[in-house]
Amino acid sequence: MALLEVDNLTKRFGGLTANNAISFQVLEGELLGLIGPNGAGKTTLFNCIAGLHPIDSGTIHFNGKNISRLASHEIARLGLARTFQIMVASGDLNVLENIMVGCFLHTASRMRAKAEAARILEEMELSDLGGFLVSELPVAAQKRVALATALGTRPKLLLLDEVAAGLNPSEIEAITETIHRIHSRMGVTVMLIEHVMEMVMNLSQRVVVLDYGQKIAEGDPGLVVKDPNVIKAYLGERYAREHA
Amino acid sequence: METLKNALDFSDFPGLDLTLAASVAVFLMVFPFFPHSSFAMSTLIQFLIFSLYGMGWNTIGGYGGQVDLGKAQYLGIGAYTTAVMLLRWDMPFWISMPVGVLFSVTWSFIIGYPLFKLKGHYFAIATIATSLVLKDLFEVWDLVGGSRGIEILAGKYWTPDFLHLIFKGDTYYYYVILGFFFFGILFMNAFRKSRLGFQLRSIKDNEDIARSLGINAHWAKIKTYAIATAFVSAVGSFHACYVKNIEPEDTMSLDISILIALMAMLGGAGSLWGPIIGAAVLVPLKSYLKEWLGAQAGMVGIDLIIYGAIIMIISAAEPRGIWGMVEKARRRRKN
Secondary structure (H helix, E strand, O other): OEEEEEEEEEEEEOOEEEEEEEEEEEEOOOEEEEEOOOOOOHHHHHHHHOOOOOOOEEEEEEOOEEOOOOOHHHHHHOOEEEOOOOOOOOOOOEHHHHHHHHHOOOOOOHHHHHHHHHHHHHHOOOHHHOOOEHHHOOHHHHHHHHHHHHHOOOOOEEEEEOOOOOOOHHHHHHHHHHHHHHHHOOOOEEEEEOOOHHHHHHHOOEEEEEEOOEEEEEEOHHHHOOOHHHHHHHHHHHHHHHOO | OHHHHHHHOOOOOOHHHHHHHHHHHHHHHHHHHOOOOHHHHHHHHHHHHHHHHHHHHHHHHHHOOOOOOOOHHHHHHHHHHHHHHHHHHOOOHHHHHHHHHHHHHHHHHHHHHHHOOOOHHHHHHHHHHHHHHHHHHHHOOHHHOHHHOEEOOHHHOOOOEOOOOEOOOHHHHHHHHHHHHHHHHHHHHHHHHOHHHHHHHHHHHOHHHHHHOOOOHHHHHHHHHHHHHHHHHHHHHHHHHHHOEEOHHHHOOHHHHHHHHHHHHHHHOOOOOHHHHHHHHHHHHHHHHHHHHHOOOOOOOHHHHHHHHHHHHHHHHOOOHHHHHHHHHHHHHHO
């Protein structure tokens, strides 16, 4: 069953069409990759789905409900969470308290929010860092905090925006492992924007490729990377040769 | 129950802070028993009053980051409600204060809804505008005495009158407002740990992120604005009984609104102790300036220049005020 169904979504900024009649589905329990060159409209698409940008036309259904016109906090309450490339709920709060901000969505009790945040911290292997400010942490840990904060809202679908950007190869491996765990063990459906192709190939069951605001390919990652359009638009001839 | 526990739990502050806070609390409680000038007494009462205004401002302005420069309008609504109800119907303070809070909060919802569609400087300017408009209305409204204001005649009450809050000596007023002050601290201690407190801090930093975490930013701000309003209005009611002579120019002027914001910002916006520290610095300065300027013709307005300079220094040096500097130094030592 489709958990998220995007149909003919168009988003314009003045004369620029950032997303042009895009349609795709995310199935329940799936891990879908969204790739494309810079400026292809990936983050805009996330913002439209999460309700941060009003869309110009088309519809978005989440869990069978039309969310095209809902405000972002209403969408979050339905169980759709997104991370941002830089995501700190509050710079005044420490890591544990940042995650509590997400947990407060489902409880007004500080004790319960704290207990849940502590549980998420442990699951994300961040327990030692709970007392630090997010700004005091290395980038890799900040990315984990972003994931943890979004998880606090108990999402059914998690939209991840470049969680691997700025990480070194061993850190990328670790966060890939974490995303895999969130997806398989915690049963969260995941859609991710990523430029690190190894990560996309390892994780995604299916990928959608955007270029100039259009969907140019969709399907099995192994097949999509051989698609001449995708190679021309995004991967480049060298990637195709090396991975042939 | 949990809220009460949160209100009484100060354990996240280091021992030094708590020792200092306890010493100040003890000092405030025993102060009237020692010989003191009436100037010192009235300055301390002003300090407590402005601390409370600052605490109220701190909810929306400090934790929520919405610079509100229109708090005087609620001071006016509270003060006038109490004064009018006392004069016309002989209503006790303990009835007129909640009624004033009710009026203020209702008004805050009415203007809060459109106000919070605005962001940043536009919001600040709009709060000034609403406050000034209300002040002008009060100045031409006969029921509340127009621009001459209202005078509460204490002579007809048997003092001390705890019901109507009419006293002859300042000491009684001092203990009443001290009670408010301690209640205010406990309330703020619970507020900063509450769901709303957390949501506001998230809204302050990045509204898009806050909303994507399921927070209804607009509604959270309106709710908090109402809390800030209730604080200011309740203390405004007290102010009416204390000064006994209120006019729009004194209670609802822009100066008051700016002073309220300034005290919280100087002490440390978004911290529990900030408004208290700010009031402790600025209230004596204000009293001193007033006394000093009274003797110097042609120097009127220099206090505004000084306040303006303070605003600029805070925003350039440390936006989180005196308390921000303390916390920064502590973090540096810890790491």
